């Protein structure tokens with residue numbers, strides 16, 4: 001090395017080798033599809049399921065039914081969007097079904113005591129956030145695996161809900177504005193669906209367009225790298241569980257409003273349904289890879305399946321069986337088709 | 346009476362234990378503005394740990410760090426970054442599933458206000474990333490590529506580009522050329538010359554001793570967690586440095602004729 005060539009150190013004075021065509025081409029549509037293979041495969045599943053039920057039943061492809069699906073799946077969609085953040089950091093939140101139950105029971109109880117409904121909503125969201133913060137503290141600051149912390153949370157929170165209600169469900173006066181949240185229609189659309197869509201839009205923007213969303217993905221990919229970049233990874237990790245807890249609380253409020261009662265037995269297995277929707281959508285359980293769009297499609301696929309099987313006069317017990325198979329096949333497709341083609345190109 | 350300005354970095358009495366292992370014991374290090382310091386030592390000598398302490402990634406058990414004469418206490422890499430200390434880590438510290446631009450800007454992503462919300466300014470990120478890569482002569486066709494799809498050399502280049510591009514006062518490079526091809530090594534050495542000429546203090550850790558003689562002003566040798574020697578580059582030879590690293594007269598053929606390569 002003799003002279004300094006500050007602008008481009010590698011600019012060779014004379015080429016020894018013949019020029020070759022560039023080795024990289026611009027990404028084509030096909031490249032982009034393959035890069036987003038997980039979302040594409042769940043989109044295909046979703047469309048196939050919708051098509052099957054549209055042809056197989058008269059009632060499926062009607063406006064009231066579709067809106068009803070959306071209304072019923074609102075809690076699932078909201079919790080799944082939040083769970084996408086959790087899983088993308090490489091974590092998991094098993095406590096959300098219990099939080100949903102506690103919130104639905106507590107809100108019914110508080111309304112019975114005459115606490116004004118807006119205050120009940122605020123208190124319940126704070127309650128979900130606080131449970132998330134406590135769990136997040138043990139995960140992010142004490143380094144205990146999320147699976148263990150939230151498994152304990154699942155047990156403790158469900159137990160608390162049972163203790164508060166004595167195992168009974170508590171009715172909510174159907175005149176209360178609280179039930180409006182679960183039952184009202186606005187502009188011809190169910191209010192729960194509107195709330196869910198709003199939350200999904202916020203989740204999408206936060207996940208893809210903010211620093212926080214970046215760090216959520218980064219922490220799942222390489223936590224130490226994000227820490228060394230000067231980011232407070234612990235508060236970021238804690239925040240993800242606060243979001244999850246608050247989303248579960250919102251889901252509980254909507255559910256209690258829709259059913260007109262609060263029950264400590266609500267949301268049994270809800271966490272697994274939510275995790276299934278997220279994984280179905282293509283978010284990696286190992287962290288670092290997440291997609292809100294995939295999660296929406298995954299949650300809607302689960303919801304449409306449940307609805308369509310009932311409309312087709314098949315046993316609703318088939319829903320979990322079919323869901324399970326679809327999870328297996330969709331993930332298998334991702335691994336085989338899309339990853340495979342990426343490698344062998 | 347005029348006093349000489351304080352060194353850019355002065356680390357004194359640095360000690361660090363990991364359980365039963367004393368990784369560093371009473372280690373010192375100074376670095377002047379614009380100086381290139383070569384830090385050498387056998388594997389396990391403690392070079393990475395010492396440099397991580399300066400970058401805030403590891404907190405020492407004892408010792409003080411001064412930057413420009415001011416005592417600092419780094420409790421996290423964010424603190425060191427705020428004092429414009431940047432480091433290329435030996436284990437690269439990239440996020441595989443984040444794209445090239447995202448890794449270059451990790452921790453200081455440019456933002457713009459959209460309806461009052463601070464959202465990522467992705468067009469600017471990709472534009473600036475392209476300019477950064479071109480300036481450093483790093484060949485990566487698409488800044489939207491995920492880092493996991495890149496070669497080892499490209500990944501290393503990104504780590505170097507990230508540390509060098511944000512106007513550091515101190516640039517620490519822990520074995521930056523380990524995965525690089527010939528031309529890329531030359532580019533890194535060139536970069537070191539350029540940034541040090543602009544006043545940046547550089548600490549270079551490498552096993553390629555011939556590189557040290559191309560860019561360094563001074564070499565500090567560590568042995569089992571201690572400082573054992575310090576030489577100005579004009580007063581020493583590769584053969585002597587090799588002896589100092591292994592701790593005894595070393596009669597390896599690989600060290601014998603390497604002196605000539607540097608002249």
Ligand SMILES: Nc1ncnc2c1ncn2[C@@H]1O[C@H](COP(=O)(O)OP(=O)(O)O)[C@@H](O)[C@H]1O
Nearest residue numbers: 363366368386387388389390391392393394395
């Ligand atoms: N996080 C850690 N935990 C336990 N031991 C460590 C840790 N980091 C470094 N060490 C030990 O400290 C010693 C020095 O390591 P290091 O600083 O990486 O040396 P070098 O970079 O000179 O090869 C090694 O013996 C290593 O095992």
Ligand SMILES: [Mg+2]
Nearest residue numbers: 392393435519
């Ligand atoms: Mg090392």
